[in-house]
Amino acid sequence: MRVDVISIFPEYFAPLDVSLIGKARERGILDVRLHQLRDHAHDVHRTVDDTPYGGGPGMVMKPEPWGEALDEVLAADPTAPPRMIVPTPSGVPFTQKLAMEYAAEPWLLFTPARYEGIDSRVMAEYGARMRVDEVSIGDYVLAGGEVAVLVMIEAIGRLLPGVLGNVHSAVDDSFAPGAMENLLEGPVYTKPPEWRGHEVPEILLSGHHGRIARWRRDQALRRTARNRPELLAALAPQSLDKHDRQL
Numbered sequence: 001m002r003v004d005v006i007s008i009f010p011e012y013f014a015p016l017d018v019s020l021i022g023k024a025r026e027r028g029i030l031d032v033r034l035h036q037l038r039d040h041a042h043d044v045h046r047t048v049d050d051t052p053y054g055g056g057p058g059m060v061m062k063p064e065p066w067g068e069a070l071d072e073v074l075a076a077d078p079t080a081p082p083r084m085i086v087p088t089p090s091g092v093p094f095t096q097k098l099a100m101e102y103a104a105e106p107w108l109l110f111t112p113a114r115y116e117g118i119d120s121r122v123m124a125e126y127g128a129r130m131r132v133d134e135v136s137i138g139d140y141v142l143a144g145g146e147v148a149v150l151v152m153i154e155a156i157g158r159l160l161p162g163v164l165g166n167v168h169s170a171v172d173d174s175f176a177p178g179a180m181e182n183l184l185e186g187p188v189y190t191k192p193p194e195w196r197g198h199e200v201p202e203i204l205l206s207g208h209h210g211r212i213a214r215w216r217r218d219q220a221l222r223r224t225a226r227n228r229p230e231l232l233a234a235l236a237p238q239s240l241d242k243h244d245r246q247l
């Protein structure tokens with residue numbers, strides 16, 4: 001997968017050089033290319049923003065630098081454009097389902113904005129040429145979209161074939177399709193069996209895989225009921241068995 005990011009702070013993406021995503025890049029699974037938006041602002045101050053038409057607080061990102069930067073990226077393959085993702089508090093929710101959809105794409109283009117956002121004519125111009133998604137990573141306001149892009153690249157990148165060492169990790173994720181879909185993951189334990197007087201639940205040392213799976217599902221249901229009751233309410237009734245309903 002190719003991923004292009006246009007930003008005035010490309011240095012924000014240094015974390016993509018390390019750990020899981022860094023290794024995926026080294027192995028050629030992920031090809032991340034960063035572009036400095038200011039290289040496409042040609043005045044002496046390399047200006048990328050201006051005051052909003054109609055008044056109001058803050059500044060809006062000018063269309064010209066974005067247009068030049070986007071045209072340069074798209075020139076790589078004009079016949080098969082990327083999917084453009086615009087992080088914004090006003091976007092559709094970024095979910096595991098959307099991450100899986102994006103993980104199937106050959107080319108993604110992220111356009112993190114600062115200030116009050118990008119002049120809307122940019123999305124109108126490029127929306128006529130390719131799929132442009134406005135996406136939110138949550139109901140809060142950031143100083144800019146770079147952190148949102150980091151979140152999305154990690155969530156998408158870990159789903160690419162060959163990135164996760166243990167294929168089951170992605171399948172067993174919270175929110176991944178399957179038996180635990182829309183349930184939060186329960187508690188996890190590792191050695192030592194006792195630590196500061198806290199013992200590992202006996203069932204996990206029993207070797208009874210069926211009972212262990214049942215215990216883990218119970219713990220997932222309890223944690224989901226406690227922390228995200230709306231997810232439990234949204235579960236299809238047939239996805240809860242007789243035992244689940246007794247909890």
Ligand SMILES: Oc1ccccc1-c1ccno1
Binds near residue numbers: 088112136142143
């Ligand atoms: O708060 C933001 C500011 C700029 C770009 C994106 C965001 C955002 C907030 C939540 N998801 O995206």
